[in-house]
Structure formats: C-alpha cells, structure tokens
Amino acid sequence: MDYCHTYANLDTRLYNKQPPVPLDNPRAGHFNPYVAKRLGWDKDEDLMSHWVEILGGQYVPAQWTPLAMVYAGHQFGHWAGQLGDGRGLLMAQVRDTNGDCQDLHLKGSGLTPYSRMGDGRAVLRSTIREYLCGHALTQLGVPSSTALGFVVSDTPVRRERMEAGAALMRVADSHIRLGHIEWIASFAPDLLAGFTDYMLDTYYPECRDAPVPVAAFLQQVVERTARLIADWQLTGFAHGVMNTDNLSITGSTLDFGPFGFMERFNPGWINNHSDHTGRYSYQNQPAIGYWNLQQWLPHFLRLPNISRATIDECLSIYEPVFMQHYQIGMCHKLGLMHDQASLNIAFDFLTLVESQRLDYTNSFRALLAVVDTAQHPYEQTLLTAFINELTPEGLSTWQDWRARYIALLPEDTSEVINTMRANNPVYVLRNAMAQRAITAAEQGQFEEVARLFTLLTTPYEVQEIATALDTTPPAPDAWQPPISCSS
Structure with missing residues (x-):
C-alpha cells in the first residue's frame, strides 16, 4: 500500500x-x-x-x-x-x-x-x-x-x-473531528495555526488558492456538513449522538452508536436511549449541525485575517446549502424537477406519510408503481400495502395527491423512473435486520452478516437474496425501542 x-x-x-x-x-x-x-x-x-x-x-x-x-x-x-x-x-x-x-x-x-x-x-x-x-x-x-x-x-x-x-x-477520509480544534483551543492554543495548516494541506489543498485560505477552508467544512445532514434526512438516517467530537471536518459520517434508519415516519423519533430530551432526534439534526459549527468556528478568530464577520459569513451559508441540497434531493425522490410545484407536492406527500404512520423507505419506493404500473411488480406490491394501511381520510388525501402528482409528470417518464430508482432505495439497514445478524453472530454464525452485506451493496436494486423481513416495518402501533450507546 x-x-x-x-x-x-x-x-x-x-x-x-x-x-x-x-x-x-x-x-x-x-x-x-x-x-x-x-x-x-x-x-x-x-x-x-x-x-x-x-x-x-x-x-x-x-x-x-x-x-x-x-x-x-x-x-x-x-x-x-x-x-x-x-x-x-x-x-x-x-x-x-x-x-x-x-x-x-x-x-x-x-x-x-x-x-x-x-x-x-x-x-x-x-x-x-x-x-x-x-x-x-x-x-x-x-x-x-x-x-x-x-x-x-x-x-x-x-x-x-x-x-x-x-x-x-x-x-x-479523516478522523479529525470538530473536537480536535476544541481541544487545541482549550489546552494547546499555540498549535492552532500549525494544525489549521495541516488540515488545509491534507484535506482542502484547493483552498490554498483562495484570497483567505483559512476562510475558504471554514466555508467548505460548513458546506460539507450541511450537505451531509441533508443526505441523512433524505435517507431517513438518524445518527443519534451528534456531539461535536462525532462530526468530521470532511463532512463524512463518523462514530456509529445508537443510529437508526427511519421506518414508520415520525420526525420526532428519538433513537438514542440516553437522549431524554430529544436533542438528537431525526428532525433536530439540521439545527444541531448548525449549533455544533457555532461552537467550532469562533476558535479560528485567533488566526490572522479571520474576523467575526468571517465567522458569521461562513455560518450564514449553512441553511441555504442544507435547504437547497435537501429540496433538490426530495424532488429527485419523486423524479421531478426542482421547482415550487414539485416541492409543494413532495412536502404534501411527507405530511401524508407522517399522518398515516407509513414506512418512509417503502412509501417513496412504491411511487414507482404510480409512474409505471406495468414494469414494477415489486413496487406494485409496496403500493398495495401502502394503500391498504390508509385510513378513509388518508385514502381520500392519497387519491387527490396521486392525481396532482401524475399531472406533473412528463409524457415520457423514462427519465423520471431512472431518477426515482437512483434516489429511493429498496433496502436500508433496519434495526431488526441488524439484530437478527447480531443474534446469529453471537452463536458463531456469520452467514446473516454476509447476506446483509451483499444486500446492502446494491440497495437500489430488488434482489433475490432478500427476504420479506428485510423490507417489513414494525406494526403501526409497535414501540420502536431506542438503541443503547454502550459499545
């Protein structure tokens, strides 16, 4: 190597x-x-x-x-x-x-x-x-x-x-966390300039060409963090422990503890049994990402050419970057262009899924059967299950939404279908899936780990090795137990 x-x-x-x-x-x-x-x-x-x-x-x-x-x-x-x-x-x-x-x-x-x-x-x-x-x-x-x-x-x-x-x-790609700078600022402030140079040269060398390289570096970290958390929200992923020492400077997911993928859609879902206030719930992740950066960025005021205005400017891009990335991604999940009409119908769909306590991943994937009923038998099964779970009020809302959605689709839906297939996975790592693999492994049997590894290698494709349990959410009224931090 x-x-x-x-x-x-x-x-x-x-x-x-x-x-x-x-x-x-x-x-x-x-x-x-x-x-x-x-x-x-x-x-x-x-x-x-x-x-x-x-x-x-x-x-x-x-x-x-x-x-x-x-x-x-x-x-x-x-x-x-x-x-x-x-x-x-x-x-x-x-x-x-x-x-x-x-x-x-x-x-x-x-x-x-x-x-x-x-x-x-x-x-x-x-x-x-x-x-x-x-x-x-x-x-x-x-x-x-x-x-x-x-x-x-x-x-x-x-x-x-x-x-x-x-x-x-x-x-x-890096194990340097926001917490590295917090430690330096508190215990070895003389290292800040040199360590910042190291981060620039190692992970953001393109920022060296900017008028103020450190400012460009800080902006890049903010942007990558915003896009990462938007990706989490789009896939229904909740990290569970978004402490500053668990966020990377490269905007990559790090430190898996009581994480979970959303099943029955509940934005207030808390997946960490130690999170008694819901600080790190699914819906709070974007705000916590911003809060963490608020703690991190002011440490760089000790460096030349970094002012409070610089810090404020870096922070100011977080929300628009997050919103743009999330909104484009949400439109893509419906196979639509990014415009206000698409956003309106996307958020109306989320409201329906939440009010009916439907499965997040399956609900979006089922929409392929709305666009093309003939070519998607697996998705047709999902759509049937989706409709069967609706209350009478939910069914009426769904029928109205479906008509509005179809009206937005172009005559040629081939690109719509390709976009939807690329943005709506069939498989995510549900807690019950992981637990079945763990239970077998604790008995010395790792075949289920290997099967899930293969299944998750191509999550956007329907696979023969899958079982019904891989895509079955818990019952609507079932309690989803939070996960322990202990590892």
Missing part, C-alpha cells in the same frame, strides 16, 4: 503512540473486499494472510505507526472537556486508488490515556452494527466511514451483560 503517515509527524501533544492490546483468540467476522481493493490491501500478501491477527491486535505491520488521538467536545450541549480515542487507534494512513489519504483506525484496541472510565474494548453487537451501517451509507451515496472488516474474540467485555470483545478496522 501507498502509506502517507502525516498525522504521526504532528506535535506529540496531539496523540499518544502505542500498540494495540491483543484480543484473545481473534476470529474472522467479515472482510470487505471492496475496501481492500480501494486501499491496495488485496495486493499485499502479508496483509491478506494476517488480516485477522492485525484486526485482533496481535500483529502490527512494520510500516504502521499506531497512535491514539486526543480531542475534546460538547456532549449533549455541554462542554465535556478532554476526550480522545479511548478504545481506538489510528493504525496507519494510506493513499487509496484515487490518490486520497485514508485513515485505518482500529476500534476495540484496548486502553489508552484517553479511556477515562472505559475498558478500551468494543463488543460484537455494536461492531456489527457499525460495520453494516458504514457499508450501507456508502452504497447509498452518503459520505461515510466504512470498514475493512471485523473480528470477534474470546476476550470478555462487560456492558449491560458479559459480551464477546470484537474489533473493527474503520476506514475514513
């Missing part, structure tokens, strides 16, 4: 170099051949033959420089002080086949100076959820970390109960 170890050359206050603490008897869970090929891992015989030992912390290749990053953050709106990689290590940095630097980060690698009250480990259930979700979002086209693979072991780890320790090799 083409290594690019740049973070390890920064000031030593920013990290602690250390090897991983090996797991006992690590065993293969699943290996991601697509990531391996993108990294060039598949070309290295030593890496391919020892991947289980590497992920299990038993073998560190000679070219690697493992380290734990230190950062800080606001958690649930409150300053949490110093945080850091408490159970993970940046093992190496490597250029992928596109020439972009990627971080290889081993999660579940043992205690670090930043573990606080933790044990430095990860458990199998959360490891599987992160592995599958990172893959799912990536294949949906949402910027996200993904993973090379994961292993399970005989190392016991206590959470709510005793569980099997596991480890995941996360791959991301």
Whole structure:
C-alpha cells in the first residue's frame, strides 16, 4: 500500500503512540473486499494472510505507526472537556486508488490515556452494527466511514451483560473531528495555526488558492456538513449522538452508536436511549449541525485575517446549502424537477406519510408503481400495502395527491423512473435486520452478516437474496425501542 503517515509527524501533544492490546483468540467476522481493493490491501500478501491477527491486535505491520488521538467536545450541549480515542487507534494512513489519504483506525484496541472510565474494548453487537451501517451509507451515496472488516474474540467485555470483545478496522477520509480544534483551543492554543495548516494541506489543498485560505477552508467544512445532514434526512438516517467530537471536518459520517434508519415516519423519533430530551432526534439534526459549527468556528478568530464577520459569513451559508441540497434531493425522490410545484407536492406527500404512520423507505419506493404500473411488480406490491394501511381520510388525501402528482409528470417518464430508482432505495439497514445478524453472530454464525452485506451493496436494486423481513416495518402501533450507546 501507498502509506502517507502525516498525522504521526504532528506535535506529540496531539496523540499518544502505542500498540494495540491483543484480543484473545481473534476470529474472522467479515472482510470487505471492496475496501481492500480501494486501499491496495488485496495486493499485499502479508496483509491478506494476517488480516485477522492485525484486526485482533496481535500483529502490527512494520510500516504502521499506531497512535491514539486526543480531542475534546460538547456532549449533549455541554462542554465535556478532554476526550480522545479511548478504545481506538489510528493504525496507519494510506493513499487509496484515487490518490486520497485514508485513515485505518482500529476500534476495540484496548486502553489508552484517553479511556477515562472505559475498558478500551468494543463488543460484537455494536461492531456489527457499525460495520453494516458504514457499508450501507456508502452504497447509498452518503459520505461515510466504512470498514475493512471485523473480528470477534474470546476476550470478555462487560456492558449491560458479559459480551464477546470484537474489533473493527474503520476506514475514513479523516478522523479529525470538530473536537480536535476544541481541544487545541482549550489546552494547546499555540498549535492552532500549525494544525489549521495541516488540515488545509491534507484535506482542502484547493483552498490554498483562495484570497483567505483559512476562510475558504471554514466555508467548505460548513458546506460539507450541511450537505451531509441533508443526505441523512433524505435517507431517513438518524445518527443519534451528534456531539461535536462525532462530526468530521470532511463532512463524512463518523462514530456509529445508537443510529437508526427511519421506518414508520415520525420526525420526532428519538433513537438514542440516553437522549431524554430529544436533542438528537431525526428532525433536530439540521439545527444541531448548525449549533455544533457555532461552537467550532469562533476558535479560528485567533488566526490572522479571520474576523467575526468571517465567522458569521461562513455560518450564514449553512441553511441555504442544507435547504437547497435537501429540496433538490426530495424532488429527485419523486423524479421531478426542482421547482415550487414539485416541492409543494413532495412536502404534501411527507405530511401524508407522517399522518398515516407509513414506512418512509417503502412509501417513496412504491411511487414507482404510480409512474409505471406495468414494469414494477415489486413496487406494485409496496403500493398495495401502502394503500391498504390508509385510513378513509388518508385514502381520500392519497387519491387527490396521486392525481396532482401524475399531472406533473412528463409524457415520457423514462427519465423520471431512472431518477426515482437512483434516489429511493429498496433496502436500508433496519434495526431488526441488524439484530437478527447480531443474534446469529453471537452463536458463531456469520452467514446473516454476509447476506446483509451483499444486500446492502446494491440497495437500489430488488434482489433475490432478500427476504420479506428485510423490507417489513414494525406494526403501526409497535414501540420502536431506542438503541443503547454502550459499545
């Protein structure tokens, strides 16, 4: 592989170099051949033959420089002080086949100076959820970390109960979080200028050509964050823990905990059992993204040519960028052009789906059967189920909406159909799907993990390996339990 170890050359206050603490008897869970090929891992015989030992912390290749990053953050709106990689290590940095630097980060690698009250480990259930979700979002086209693979072991780890320790090799375009700057500002302000130069040169080199490179960099981070959260909203994804230490400077999804994909559409859905106020509910994600940037941007006032007006200008673009990206995406889900008529009918559809407590993913996919009844038998089944769940009032609203929608369609609907197919997945990682894979894996059976991995590789296509449970939402009155943060 083409290594690019740049973070390890920064000031030593920013990290602690250390090897991983090996797991006992690590065993293969699943290996991601697509990531391996993108990294060039598949070309290295030593890496391919020892991947289980590497992920299990038993073998560190000679070219690697493992380290734990230190950062800080606001958690649930409150300053949490110093945080850091408490159970993970940046093992190496490597250029992928596109020439972009990627971080290889081993999660579940043992205690670090930043573990606080933790044990430095990860458990199998959360490891599987992160592995599958990172893959799912990536294949949906949402910027996200993904993973090379994961292993399970005989190392016991206590959470709510005793569980099997596991480890995941996360791959991301960066592990620098908003919280890195928060730590520097609080504990090592002399590093701010140099670290900002590092972020510019490594992740935003095009900003060097701007009149004020740092201002251009800040604006790019704001724009990418806005687009990422718009993508989350469009796919029905709720992160669950949008602390400042969980948002990346590159606008990629990072740190999967109590995440979830929306099933029965409820904008106020809270998927984190620790979120007692609903701060990180699905509908609050856009506002929390803005709030996090509000905490982050003023730290750069210490740099030359960055004024309060600069910060305000950067923040001011967040809402229009988010709204434009979200509105265009919502129109595309209906196969329509981005105009006011399309927006009106899109939001009316969301209102119908919410009022009738219908499934978010299935409802949008079912609309293909409205556009073309002959060529979409799977979607016709979804549409029938959709209509059967409507109340009499909902049915009347639907019939009126359907007529208005058809009136907006062009005579030739081929492009409409292509756009809808590309923007409305058949499959997302529903919590029940992940739980079935976890239950089997805890018995040593990883076939369901492999099946879901394959299913989520092409989420926009109907697949023969799918089962009815992969697209069946919970009952309308069923309680959707929130997910634990413990991992």
